[in-house]
Amino acid sequence: MIRSAHGTRRTRRTLRVSAVAAAALLALNACSSSGPDAGAASRPSGSSAELSGTVTVFAAASLEESFTALGERFEKEHPGTEVAFSFGGSDSLAAGITGGAPADVFAAASATTMKLVTDRDAAAGAPTTFARNRLQIATLPGNPDRISSLKDLAGAGLKVVLCDKEVPCGAAAQKALDAGGVRLTPVSYEQDVKSALTKVELKEADAAVVYRTDVEAAGDKVQGVEFPESADALNDYPIALLKDAPNPAAARAFVDLVRSSEGRRVLSRAGFLQP
Template sequence: MTRSARRTRRTLQWTGVAVAALLALSACSSSDDSSSDAATASASAPGDAAPELSGTVTVFAAASLKESFTALGATFEKAHPGTKVTFNFGGSDSLAAGITGGAPADVFAAASAKTMAIVTDAKDAAGTPATFVRNQLEIATLPGNPDGVATLKDLTDSDLKVVLCDRTVPCGAAAQKALDAAGLELTPVSYEQDVKSALTKVELKEADAAVVYKTDVKAAGDKVEGVEFPESADAVNDYPITLLKNAPNAEAAKAFIELVRSAEGRRVLTGAGFIKP
């Protein structure tokens, strides 16, 4: 073989190697692109995305939850544009009666297990209610406590105008339990249908004192003064929350309940004076 022929053969061999390398590189690149495209398609698959929440969530909640739940409602709406949280605050027994009577609602948050049982016994709850906070009683007096109320027994003074929640309402049932624990009898000037109504009587100076929740005393600020009493430890109320069976907006309702039970919800509630369960 001549020198020229050997040189030509070597050139063809190197050319073949280069072509093979280029083909392999191209194949590898094509495979990577395909894998990348597949991964992108998989990540953006509609089934993997969390459903967007929208519409109104109707929450029936104990009157003592008004301030904290209103704040959490605003947080929820901000986190889920297109949603709106509406509240019906009142005495837990009245709210429970409304739910069992067919009032449209998504969530029920009660101030006692007893009032929640009205709803669960009627099979209007979806699942098992969960206790998310607890609450304790306190005496609310006029600012500065001009009558010098220091104990639960002081409320039995006939010269004092004292207001209690109705005994069918959780705050009234708790107050009666505390009175029983202390062996006291008290005749109030009125029984109110929810804790806010009882507190308002003191704020408007229509009563000298009322037995309400610590959270309500705190929410009232300088409009009233709070007096703690040891018997309140015998009458602490658990607050349960549940999704309702016929909830018109179940998905958004579940998300609201998750917020209430989350670390953020716990921060807002304990900041309002509620006790961890």
């Protein structure tokens, strides 16, 4: 069964559950090693027959819909496994990993935030870019303020929300604003892209600069507006198996699924671009 958490408080709860699950799995392996199936340990690493237990995946908030779908597929393909997700701002997730939070896989929304993990030697090997994302302006349904460009966001009285500048979607938005020569003061900076989009969905803001994938996932709750400066702020999404992964075999298989043709199809349907 897929487990997921979004936001700082729920992320911490999921980490505690994941730690318990990892400990339980280790205990189970220790007990079973002396039984009649002890020879199972000699099976090739990564074979689907031996995959079991929880795979804990830390992933950027913008991956929630597509990764949840891939997690469900993974569990069907590997009975006995469970994928536990922690979705949130990539910088916060990276800080959790480098701070010792138990996780198997990290999928970030930018190479910069992935570097926070690789610089601390917390990744097992080089990360792989598996997708790209592009920004859109999310407006209220019907676009009542007739926003058609980034410059329109600087209009008097317009309430605009951005992601925090330390978060990949915020850094990309600032890059696009700089490219368009636009200066604006948002009503708030949000910790991740889902939080920024929610402000518009709840009509607490008139517009937000978010990823196209999140606009598509929101359906008719918002309306997306393309703008040319988004081409100057594409974000690459890298994924990595973590060095201290509690369940490395299953983690490697999940990374393989994300990078597979099926993974690309799921990501493309969500609006992601191929790297």
